[in-house]
Amino acid sequence: MSLLTAWFSNKEIVEHSSRSILSEILKTMRESVIVVGRDTRILASNAAAYNAFGRRNGALEDKRLSEVVRDLTLHEAFRKALEERADSDIELELPGVEKRKYDVHIAPIEFDKTAGAIGIFYDITQIERLERVRQEFLSNVSHELRTPLTSILAFVETLEDGAINDTENNQRFLGVIRKNAQRMHHLIDDILELSSIESGGISLEPKNVNLHSLVEDVFTNLSAKTAGRKIKLKNEVGAVARVFADTARLEQMLTNLVDNAIKFNRETGNVTVAFERADEKDTISISDNGEGISGEHLQRIFERFYRTDRARSREIGGTGLGLAIVKHLARLHGGEVSVSSVLGKGSTFSIELPAAAE
Ligand code: ADP
DSSP states (O other), rough: OOHHHHHHHHHHHHHHHHHHHHHHHHHHHHHHEEEOTSSSSSEEEEHHIIIITTTOOOOTSSSHHHHHOOHHHHHHHHHIIIIIOOOEEEEEOOOOSSSSSEEEEEEEEEEEEEEEEEEEEEEEEEHHHHHHHHHHHHHHHHHHHHHHHHHHHHHHHHHHHTGOOOOOTTTHHHHHHHHHHHHHHHHHHHHHHHHHHTTTTOOOOOOOHHHHHHHHHHHHHHHHHHTTTTOOOOOOTTTOOOOEEOHHHHHHHHHHHHHHHTOOOTTTTTEEEEEEEEEEEEEEEEEEOOOOOHHHHHTTTSTTTTSSSSHHHHTTTTOHHHHHHHHHHHHHOOOOEEEEEEEEEOOOOEEEEEEEOO
């Protein structure tokens, strides 16, 4: 007899080991498991159940199910399992600061000749959130594309209906068509960019970058946008300041933020880029003394397509994706982007990066 067979043939060992295997399985499960007895008192639960329902209530064992989760449908399903020995599948929504949603399977079980019921709670909060984000994204994209497309079609029809021979206006109409087509182009570029960043499709090649000269390059590229509005671009980054980043991606972040600081500025306003190193962190700040952002919008502007004034952003060539791209790129660098702003006074966007090694 092999050692294993001998080992397994010992009934006591088998029982003991299968019990501990079961208990280990329960411990490592991501789903919450609650077992109740006839009187709906909890007889057993796993770590996931404790994390989900026990934090406020302490240990779950010996408590009544109704003390731990207050939900009529859930209680009805457990009653059905205990009294009618029937399975149920329900959706459970737990209110609170951090709302959670579960798919719950409830079934009758029997142990030591007593009837009980088991509930297995599968947390679908995240899945639902992702699904919502996906739907919102699709509907936003369609909407954003439809607006310039409608305008293009309308102007093409006008030209076809005779305006093509109207020498005073035909060039202007073509100009509007071009502007809208460019907007669609820009939008699709930004969507593709964002999707490749989000899906991990880009890899960074970080190195020590001279920030002062990079900011100079960004200013040069955007200088045409300040023309006529007398907006001053100020580079306050020290000549030797270095950050550890992917040059092209850092330039992209700075371009988006400086571009916004120009766009949402006022005549004769300033845009200042500065640098600070503290506590192993490098902070690049882009400040403007333009229109500012009110508190209600402030926490949402990094969301895709979120704009404080949709029509105006479109008019000045915005896609509403610039800040979402900056956020993702900053995170990809192990950093973060944040904003502080006073309505009517101006805004400061800060990119925080892990400090460059000396
Ligand atoms: P876009 O600039 O294409 O509209 P962004 O994602 O870059 O999209 O910015 C989102 C919104 O945040 C802008 O539409 C604007 O309402 C607001 N915003 C961004 N930067 C500034 C700024 N410096 N000052 C005021 N509002 C800003």
